[in-house]
Amino acid sequence: MLHHYLSTSNVERSLKLHADNCTGQNKIKTVLAYLMWRCMTGLNDEIELSFMRVGHTRCAVDGYFGLLKQKWRSRDNDTMADVEEAVNTSCVPNQAVMYCWDWLNWDSSLPQWFKPLPGITKFQHFKMSKADKCHVQCRKSPTAEPTLVRIVKDDVSLPVDPSILPPVLPAKGLSAKRKEYLTKQVAPYFSAAAAESLPWL
Numbered sequence: 516m517l518h519h520y521l522s523t524s525n526v527e528r529s530l531k532l533h534a535d536n537c538t539g540q541n542k543i544k545t546v547l548a549y550l551m552w553r554c555m556t557g558l559n560d561e562i563e564l565s566f567m568r569v570g571h572t573r574c575a576v577d578g579y580f581g582l583l584k585q586k587w588r589s590r591d592n593d594t595m596a597d598v599e600e601a602v603n604t605s606c607v608p609n610q611a612v613m614y615c616w617d618w619l620n621w622d623s624s625l626p627q628w629f630k631p632l633p634g635i636t637k638f639q640h641f642k643m644s645k646a647d648k649c650h651v652q653c654r655k656s657p658t659a660e661p662t663l664v665r666i667v668k669d670d671v672s673l674p675v676d677p678s679i680l681p682p683v684l685p686a687k688g689l690s691a692k693r694k695e696y697l698t699k700q701v702a703p704y705f706s707a708a709a710a711e712s713l714p715w716l
Contacts (some may be wrong), residue, residue, distance in 0.1 A: 518621070519616050521553070528560040529559065529560050530562045530563070533564075533566075534546075534565075538636055542635060542636065543635075544629070544631040547643075547651060547666065548625040548628070548629035549621055549625060550562045550643055551629065551648075551666060552629075552675070554643045554645045555628075556674065556677035557677065563640070563641070565640045565657075566640070568639065579606060582605045582609070583605040583606075585605070586602075586604060586605040591706060593705050593706050593708075593709030594709055595613070599611040617683040618683065619682070619683060619684065620682050623681060623682065625681075628668060629666050629667060630666055632651060632653070633664070638655055640653070640656070640657060641654075642654075648674075649665050649667040651666055694715040697713075
């Protein structure tokens, strides 16, 4: 999703990104490698990525999610159109982006150029730039001295062509067992009109 947004939006050459401090989704080697790839290929001049510490629940983004939850719980959401309407009417800044693109397998492509950053969970702030295509500046706090870490493999030939993208991840679909479960356990909670259009029935 991040690649889709950055590739289709009129974003600045220098980016400052903020993310939830989640080691399972955000603070991972794939995200750092992808952002470094953007600098290494010249798609961006500089990217700073900062992770919020515990206690960030009062930030604006989480507030928008809270408003969406209120809207979600006050209505039936049986179809994708219902979900889109719930998001768009929850508050002005919330706008649904309906899934309409291919998912690229970055996990299979990025390891040919990058290696994991040791001790990634210890750091809160990362900076990558086109000027230094091999190293990431890592900080434990905004004012801490940066630690320079090389994540580009030694045998990588630069520059890397930005038009060479990972393969598309094919949609696996639902197994017969999963369809049976959804039909018996989930379908009864849909409205009659929505149940007629469920894709697994």
